[in-house]
Amino acid sequence: MGEQTMTVGGTTKGARGTLLGAMFLMATSAIGPGFITQTATFTGQLGASFAFAIVASILVDLAVQLNVWRVIGVSGLRAQELANRVVPGAGWLLSFLVVLGGLVFNIGNVAGAGLGGAAMLGVDPTLAGVVSALVAIAVFVSRRAGVAMDRIVVVLGLVMIGMTAYVAVVSEPPVGDALRNAVVPEKVDFAAITTLIGGTVGGYITYAGAHRLVDSGISGPAAVGQISRSSITGILVTGVMRLLLFLAVFGVVAAGVTLSSSNPAATAFEHAAGQVGLRIFGLVLWAAAITSVIGAAYTSVTFVTGSSPRLARHRNSLVIGFIAVSTAVFALAGQAPAKLLIFAGAFNGLILPVGMALLLWVAARRRDLMGGYRYPRWLVVLGALAWLVTVYLGWKSLGSLGALWT
Numbered sequence: 001m002g003e004q005t006m007t008v009g010g011t012t013k014g015a016r017g018t019l020l021g022a023m024f025l026m027a028t029s030a031i032g033p034g035f036i037t038q039t040a041t042f043t044g045q046l047g048a049s050f051a052f053a054i055v056a057s058i059l060v061d062l063a064v065q066l067n068v069w070r071v072i073g074v075s076g077l078r079a080q081e082l083a084n085r086v087v088p089g090a091g092w093l094l095s096f097l098v099v100l101g102g103l104v105f106n107i108g109n110v111a112g113a114g115l116g117g118a119a120m121l122g123v124d125p126t127l128a129g130v131v132s133a134l135v136a137i138a139v140f141v142s143r144r145a146g147v148a149m150d151r152i153v154v155v156l157g158l159v160m161i162g163m164t165a166y167v168a169v170v171s172e173p174p175v176g177d178a179l180r181n182a183v184v185p186e187k188v189d190f191a192a193i194t195t196l197i198g199g200t201v202g203g204y205i206t207y208a209g210a211h212r213l214v215d216s217g218i219s220g221p222a223a224v225g226q227i228s229r230s231s232i233t234g235i236l237v238t239g240v241m242r243l244l245l246f247l248a249v250f251g252v253v254a255a256g257v258t259l260s261s262s263n264p265a266a267t268a269f270e271h272a273a274g275q276v277g278l279r280i281f282g283l284v285l286w287a288a289a290i291t292s293v294i295g296a297a298y299t300s301v302t303f304v305t306g307s308s309p310r311l312a313r314h315r316n317s318l319v320i321g322f323i324a325v326s327t328a329v330f331a332l333a334g335q336a337p338a339k340l341l342i343f344a345g346a347f348n349g350l351i352l353p354v355g356m357a358l359l360l361w362v363a364a365r366r367r368d369l370m371g372g373y374r375y376p377r378w379l380v381v382l383g384a385l386a387w388l389v390t391v392y393l394g395w396k397s398l399g400s401l402g403a404l405w406t
Contacts (some may be wrong), residue, residue, distance in 0.1 A: 026210075052182055353391045
């Protein structure tokens with residue numbers, strides 16, 4: 001990525017910047033166009049009860065990311081490298097799933113950037129999508145692409161949170177109802193919970209932050225504290241954004257407004273704050289999409305370049321090519337092809353249990369890959385419980401694949 005590898009164990013400004021960038025890379029990768037649409041849709045359907053689904057999904061996300069970040073961070077090896085050490089060839093399978101899912105989902109991310117630009121500035125969505133992709137490519141043209149990426153995901157992540165917080169305040173949601181339902185829900189929707197989990201830790205998102213740390217040289221048993229704090233903070237950033245988005249939409253729903261099925265979040269923002277709200281929605285959607293474009297491209301390419309020093313030297317060029325291909329498909333189709341997105345979503349559902357099982361095996365049985373580090377047993381148990389949830393998600397994904405081809 002055109003940056004210097006850092007010494008682990010210190011708290012230098014460069015290391016702090018990379019840790020911050022890694023957790024925001026994970027968080028903003030999770031906060032994509034689908035994230036915004038899902039949150040608004042489920043809020044419209046479930047009302048205050050959706051607060052419980054958010055809390056439940058955050059707890060599962062924490063269990064997954066605590067394990068993924070710690071295993072990858074302590075070992076200093078990327079997910080596919082660890083998978084190949086456990087089962088020869090498993091890493092190549094994992095890489096294939098991640099890259100395929102990431103490439104197709106990136107078409108949707110570019111489309112989301114186009115829709116966000118259109119809502120924000122009133123320009124053509126296709127033109128806005130292409131220009132947004134060029135902005136993302138510009139990040140990786142820089143010689144210090146890693147530093148540029150860290151900074152842009154942090155800034156845009158904070159912009160998303162700030163703008164959504166404003167709409168959450170002006171929509172005046174009944175916070176008491178939301179708090180009560182977060183603990184004792186009037187209705188529990190397991191489909192909503194599993195969808196949220198898949199959307200925030202599925203596919204490439206699972207590995208985005210951890211791979212960023214390894215690429216920057218922050219790894220090894222001495223970095224356990226930094227790794228754990230960053231993984232928790234990244235999930236909490238995602239959780240805060242989802243809670244704020246929920247409250248912004250919930251205030252509108254509680255007032256009796258019926259959300260548009262085609263664009264529920266835009267309806268909510270416009271009803272809450274008028275034309276200003278619609279422009280804010282455009283900015284939030286654009287920021288969510290462009291950071292997801294960056295996160296999907298960067299993380300997917302780390303699954304290709306990790307084991308090859310020659311390819312690693314051309315990582316920025318591969319990331320640029322990844323974004324360019326996604327953008328070309330979007331520009332030619334004029335939209336994100338629905339069947340391709342369903343296909344990618346199903347594949348992302350399969351990636352999580354496969355990758356999680358391999359990493360938990362490393363944690364429990366392969367101290368030789370962890371530099372002799374004694375992995376906490378309680379964390380393995382917590383990860384195993386979360387893995388059972390991911391198996392259910394994978395089963396649902398197989399059903400989606402079956403429906404797609406019938």
